[in-house]
Amino acid sequence: MEAFRVVYLVSGLLFLAVALLGSAWWELVLGEPAKPVLYVGLSPFGFETKLLGSRVIEAPPVVNALFLALRALAVLGASTAIVGALMWGKPWSKRLFNFRPFTMSIGFAILVAAATMLLPRYACSAVPQLAQLAPNLAEAFALYSSGYLRVNLFPLARVNGYLDLAFRSQLTPNFWIALLSGVLCIAGWILSKKEGSKRSFRGS
Amino acid sequence: MALKSMNIVVLSLRIITAAAVITPLAVYYASSGSLAGFLFPKNEIQIPNLRFELVSYDVSKSEGEYMLDLKLSNTGSVPFGIRNLEGEVSLVNREFTGRFSLESPIILAPGQLGSLRVILLPVQGDLKTFEDALSRDEAFNVTGRAAIALGDAELPFTFTAELKPSEVGERGGF
Numbered sequence A: 001m002e003a004f005r006v007v008y009l010v011s012g013l014l015f016l017a018v019a020l021l022g023s024a025w026w027e028l029v030l031g032e033p034a035k036p037v038l039y040v041g042l043s044p045f046g047f048e049t050k051l052l053g054s055r056v057i058e059a060p061p062v063v064n065a066l067f068l069a070l071r072a073l074a075v076l077g078a079s080t081a082i083v084g085a086l087m088w089g090k091p092w093s094k095r096l097f098n099f100r101p102f103t104m105s106i107g108f109a110i111l112v113a114a115a116t117m118l119l120p121r122y123a124c125s126a127v128p129q130l131a132q133l134a135p136n137l138a139e140a141f142a143l144y145s146s147g148y149l150r151v152n153l154f155p156l157a158r159v160n161g162y163l164d165l166a167f168r169s170q171l172t173p174n175f176w177i178a179l180l181s182g183v184l185c186i187a188g189w190i191l192s193k194k195e196g197s198k199r200s201f202r203g204s
Numbered sequence B: 001m002a003l004k005s006m007n008i009v010v011l012s013l014r015i016i017t018a019a020a021v022i023t024p025l026a027v028y029y030a031s032s033g034s035l036a037g038f039l040f041p042k043n044e045i046q047i048p049n050l051r052f053e054l055v056s057y058d059v060s061k062s063e064g065e066y067m068l069d070l071k072l073s074n075t076g077s078v079p080f081g082i083r084n085l086e087g088e089v090s091l092v093n094r095e096f097t098g099r100f101s102l103e104s105p106i107i108l109a110p111g112q113l114g115s116l117r118v119i120l121l122p123v124q125g126d127l128k129t130f131e132d133a134l135s136r137d138e139a140f141n142v143t144g145r146a147a148i149a150l151g152d153a154e155l156p157f158t159f160t161a162e163l164k165p166s167e168v169g170e171r172g173g174f
Helices: A003-021 A061-086 A100-126 A128-133 A173-203 B002-032 B035-039 B127-135
Strands: A026-031 A036-043 A046-051 A145-152 A160-171 B052-062 B065-074 B080-091 B097-102 B106-108 B113-124 B140-150 B153-163
Touching (some): A003 A100, A003 A173, A100 A160, A100 A173, B065 B106
Antiparallel strands (some): B080 B097
């Protein structure tokens, strides 16, 4: 089997596993990681928010439908890449390769980075009390961050003091596997181009 | 022949891709009943009710240490407790510093009443100074760290506050 086919095959298998697992690609944990007070998990295939262990917000049906559609597209993209790598040589096999693992993981990272950058700023400008209550909210809602969320007690209890709550926001191993799958599908495409140009050179 | 099979594959992929996008949207739209229910359903956000009341408190003194006994009642809807508490207390205008710690962890189920016992040991100054300052409602600084249990969750945090004795009894819940 040619190197590019192996690369495509590994890329497809990795992305298929990630799409079928459907776990969070980015998560925000407030409190003890094993027993979080607030958990926010997001991926192209789902959204989960838990406060004290129970779900507080349900995504609207339109969002759930989009998540399901994205998962179906990811499974389809990964499956076709696998079939294309295994059945190389058929006239239609090239048509089965796609960059979905790359576009989906990069697109997700860009969207989450933009959302985590803009949402806290928007929330703090829309509700000025929020900026007073949690001065470093924007830091907690970063793509990759850990530390303490400072809660000013004065707006809550008229006490001159603050609480420091441990938080962690991060891109999970599932995201990195999806990104690796994306990088591999680009590498496979480059290798297949090189292979093609070698063959046409030999032919001439 | 090769061109024909390729066209079939391309067409099939396009149809499957379109179906993968349209089918979930159609199914969810049909199950929600209306466009408003599909786009903006009326969801009630279930925020757990965290509330407790300070029923009574007692301060006893023995062998150079204070024992603060707080009777708490969980009036909220989720279990509430303190697993760990330790820190330092100092007077703002006088020379006194003490260390406090939790005697034993406490977890209260909704509607349950229990005692929270905190031990205070002087580090600098004597307890009489502290006692006198509290009776005059003088401000004191409290810093430390704690871990509270809220339902199935646990929240470790550090805290810093400037308080007056008259303010402490007024607080309860979040």
